[in-house]
Structure formats: C-alpha cells, structure tokens
Amino acid sequence: MIGWFGLTLCWSVGAAEPEAPTGEALTGPRLVHWTEIKIKNHVVPKYPRKARNQDLEGDCKVRLIIDERGKTTSVEIITCPPEFAEVSTQAAMDTDFFPMKVEGVPVKAAFVFTYKFRLGDAPSPAPSQPLAPPPPDGLFVELKFPELSCSQLAQVPYPEQARAAGVESACRVMLYLNAQGEVIFTEALDCGEPFLSAVRAPTQPFICAPVVQDGEAIPVIAEYTFNFWLQ
Structure with missing residues (x-):
C-alpha cells in the first residue's frame, strides 16, 4: 500500500525500477539505462476501477522517449494487459524528467519503464484531501x-x-x-x-x-x- 498525491491508496500502484532497453537500437533518441534517468515529478497511474472490481493485477512495460527538456514525447506499449494500458500511457506522458545530458548538452533519450499493479487489502481508495488554500492576501x-x-x-x-x-x-x-x-x-x-x-x-x-x-x-x-x- 502506498500513498501518492496526498492519497492513501487502498491498493498499490508501484513503479518498478525502469529496465534497460533491449533489442535493436532506436534511431534518434539516445538509449539509456534506467540509472541514468532522474525523475522530476513522478505521476503514478490510478488503478482502473474495472480492474480493481475484478481483482485483476498485472505489469505494464512501456518504452518512453523524452525530449531535451525532459518532457515525455512518446510512449510505446511493449507488454501490458489491456485494462492497464491507458492509465499507464497517461501516467508516463504526464511524468516529468530531468533532461538527459551528454557532455553537458541536453539530448533526447529512450528507456523502458514498468508499472506494477497490485491489489491491497482494502476494497476502495480513501477520499482525497482538500485542496490547499490560496496564498494569503496582502502586500509582500x-x-x-x-x-x-x-x-x-x-x-x-x-x-x-x-x-x-x-x-x-x-x-x-x-x-x-x-x-x-x-x-x-x-x-x-x-x-x-x-x-x-x-x-x-x-x-x-x-x-x-x-x-x-x-x-x-x-x-x-x-x-x-x-x-x-x-x-
């Protein structure tokens, strides 16, 4: 069971260690090992309600391409149960990374990441916390x-x-x-x-x-x- 975005999730959506890309090299982006990637703002996919109601678990392996700013520009499903494909793709697109640099110059990069969907003991997620109040008024x-x-x-x-x-x-x-x-x-x-x-x-x-x-x-x-x- 993990908490994310102020929620205490009653099931777990764990982000496993990204894996090193395998197979033929991609043209364009630099192929990197997951240890070379630093995540700036990690977005965890929501456990699909239909999958949770059916007690489904699974792993979703995706290949990401990030641009010179660390923004995800492409997500390719490698292996993934269909119930988890959409939320995994959206989470990968919304996640921000620190730019990959070669000799100090930002470059495009490609790597593989696996989302692990595991059910917990509780049947449903806890309610979200209220939004933070706006900044105080006055002259600062x-x-x-x-x-x-x-x-x-x-x-x-x-x-x-x-x-x-x-x-x-x-x-x-x-x-x-x-x-x-x-x-x-x-x-x-x-x-x-x-x-x-x-x-x-x-x-x-x-x-x-x-x-x-x-x-x-x-x-x-x-x-x-x-x-x-x-x-």
Whole structure:
C-alpha cells in the first residue's frame, strides 16, 4: 500500500525500477539505462476501477522517449494487459524528467519503464484531501532567500513512497513570511506530490529574522528549493 498525491491508496500502484532497453537500437533518441534517468515529478497511474472490481493485477512495460527538456514525447506499449494500458500511457506522458545530458548538452533519450499493479487489502481508495488554500492576501515584498537571515527549525522528511520508487525532485516553492519572520504559507512553483506535502508538513521549516524597512518589520516572500536526492 502506498500513498501518492496526498492519497492513501487502498491498493498499490508501484513503479518498478525502469529496465534497460533491449533489442535493436532506436534511431534518434539516445538509449539509456534506467540509472541514468532522474525523475522530476513522478505521476503514478490510478488503478482502473474495472480492474480493481475484478481483482485483476498485472505489469505494464512501456518504452518512453523524452525530449531535451525532459518532457515525455512518446510512449510505446511493449507488454501490458489491456485494462492497464491507458492509465499507464497517461501516467508516463504526464511524468516529468530531468533532461538527459551528454557532455553537458541536453539530448533526447529512450528507456523502458514498468508499472506494477497490485491489489491491497482494502476494497476502495480513501477520499482525497482538500485542496490547499490560496496564498494569503496582502502586500509582500519579494526578496532573494540569501538576503534573509534564517535558521532551519525542522527537517523536511523524504517521502517514503518516493524513496521506495527511487524518485528524486528539486522542489521549488515560494515561502510567505509574516512580519515576525514566520513561514505562514508555502506556494508550489515547480513541485509535485508527494514532495509538496512533505515540504508543507513541518509547520515551521524555517524561522527568519524580521525584515525591517523604514523602521518597520514587513512581510516578505522568497523563493526556495528543497532538494530531495537519494544517497
């Protein structure tokens, strides 16, 4: 059983380790081993309701091609039960990767990935969590994070489901700080689940010295990147 996108799934959709491409080389994209690929924002396919109701399990092996920006441009089904083909293809298309680079130059790449669909004990998924509130109103002065004097109060945990799937991420957010230097809101700029929930989990990841302007402490916003890298 794994959780993803703020859901606690009552069945598991596990992303297995991508496999090295086999057979004849593709023309154009660079064939790479899965260890050379880093995932930026991993999308897990939803377990099809029809398959879940029929207690069906299966593996869906697909070949992905990503462009120089790390965007999926093509998904080819290699082997996959028909019940899981559509959701696996859509998840692969929606997943973002860090660009594959050769001598520092981004290139197109091709590799194989396998989605594993396994049923859990519970019959249906739990309800999703409510959407995060919008950023607070008011005038916030934008600063660079290094301009602030901040101390880290709480360690942001690495999401266990992402660790198990070998997923890494650079989670870029905008921090809203009140006049007392307390983080009151975290807005996602380039950060997907489950990393965003992990970043928002500590009520106070940082405490910063108040920013004083014209003799008065003011609220500020600052961009910050939480890096989740597997050791």
